[in-house]
Amino acid sequence: MHEAVQNAGWQAAAAAVVALMAVGLGLKFVRCRAWFPLAGAAVLLAAGIAGPPAAVIETVPWRALALALTMGIIAAVIEEAGWLQLTAVRFYRLTSANPQKMLAMSMMLAAAASALLDGLTAMAALLPLLLAFTRAWKIPPSPFVIGMMLACNLGSGLSVAGTMPARLIGTAGELGLTGVWLVLGPLHAVLLVLAYLMIRTVYADKLKVGTERLRELQTAASGMDGSKGDIRNPAIALGLILLAYICADLSGLDLIWISGAGAALLFRSVIKRRGSLKSFAAGFVPLLALTAGWLLIAGALVQTGVLETAAGWLMKASSGDDQRAVLAVLWMSAVGAAFSDGTAWTAFSVPVVQIVSEQLQAVSPDHAGRLWYVLLSGIHLGANATSFSSFSSLLAFGVACSRKNGLTFREYARIGVPFSLFSLTLASLYLVGFWFGNN
Incomplete structure (x- = not known):
């Protein structure tokens, strides 16, 4: 079990708001839904809301x-x-x-x-x-x-x-x-x-x-x-x-x-074949980006x-x-x-x-x-x-x-x-x- 941030009242609220915004934007703008979680995770990590980035990344x-x-x-x-x-x-x-x-x-x-x-x-x-x-x-x-x-x-x-x-x-x-x-x-x-x-x-x-x-x-x-x-x-x-x-x-x-x-x-x-590689990248790179973003946000929610x-x-x-x-x-x-x-x-x-x-x-x-x-x-x-x-x-x-x-x-x-x-x-x-x- 990972140790949570001490006295993380506002941090918890901020992490929850970022998660809800990523979900809402993903449902509204479906074509870009893979990148909203990653952007939200980047904001949480850059702002240090969930503590040290290494602690969040460790939960992935x-x-x-x-x-x-x-x-x-x-x-x-x-x-x-x-x-x-x-x-x-x-x-x-x-x-x-x-x-x-x-x-x-x-x-x-x-x-x-x-x-x-x-x-x-x-x-x-x-x-x-x-x-x-x-x-x-x-x-x-x-x-x-x-x-x-x-x-x-x-x-x-x-x-x-x-x-x-x-x-x-x-x-x-x-x-x-x-x-x-x-x-x-x-x-x-x-x-x-x-x-x-x-x-x-x-x-x-x-x-x-x-x-x-x-x-x-x-x-x-x-x-x-x-x-x-x-x-x-x-x-x-x-x-x-x-x-x-x-x-x-x-x-x-x-x-x-x-x-x-x-x-x-x-x-x-x-x-x-170049076509096969492009098709694979187009299908799975967004999926991996989406998942990585959600896992980082989940790690922030764990930490807070x-x-x-x-x-x-x-x-x-x-x-x-x-x-x-x-x-x-x-x-x-x-x-x-x-x-x-x-x-x-x-x-x-x-x-x-x-x-x-x-x-x-x-x-x-x-x-x-x-x-x-x-x-x-x-x-x-x-x-x-x-x-x-x-x-x-x-x-x-x-x-x-x-x-x-x-x-x-x-x-x-x-x-x-x-x-x-x-x-x-x-x-x-x-x-x-x-x-x-x-x-």
Whole structure:
């Protein structure tokens, strides 16, 4: 635990104001949202508001940033090879160009890619292809865009490397892939099915295609060979990396070494062509800058005692009971992620959960470490409520709303808000009633 600044009344208020301004400006000026946290952190460090800069920098989990960089390289190579796009084309053939079946397959593929690779990469690779399918079907893109947004968030909640919040939580809580899959897998799998059924029910009329038009598309789909890009080497590399992840998890080896080895193996593919390097830099430099800024601001909030006070409120609300603490962390993380930047809220939540876990250690040592799973699930379930919390949702919404008859904020909220509330209710019953109650 880091020592807080003594008598940090005005410093705490200043740090909180800077954090709120960075969140507000990021939501208003989306194109520049990556740089506001870094600017705010620079102001706090330069003014010495949170004490010596070295003390703030010491709180930054550099392992999470390194994991983001290495996973970014792996995801960039897989996306460029066309592996996800090729799989989607083959699903299109298998479903005989049926929109309802393709919705199910695309959501499953997006969730799997988000859990195993990167949520933003999954969205960037699959969304253009699905929009092309909707143009061919002559139906609105809304059900597919919403399905992709929900699926990417649900899949990312089953990963310790698929999104920046997952990387921060995974490294702080020392979570392993197999542990996350075993604990949260059943819950998120059920929610993925329910999300599909909800979208299919709401958009039943819009997912229908005329018989003659469908017959034409089925004939065209049967002629597709799906041979986009050379996928053999990336597919083999991906399989080896996933196998190494599982082996490392079982043996206790740090995940960063596995992702680093995979990135080194594939890095030549990124730097070989100038276009690939520019694309990678454009996608991940802002993400790393955004995360570094929020982590520095979170470090300032730790130093000024703001987050320790928040942890005290959380413990008071839960009365020191571990099951109440689970519900408090779940809903706190979800509500915060829904109405702010998901990465920012995670950066603020991680120190709070660390403090709460340490305090619960004396009361319930077996359950204290489980709050990290709760935080991981809560952040990603809350992100489903709005279209701006996660990077993958923001990308999809930005593309869809710019199209004619595209997605609107109200239309997404009509699905996202009730689904998020229902999923959090189900998660509360699962985590407290089943998981804690039987272990």
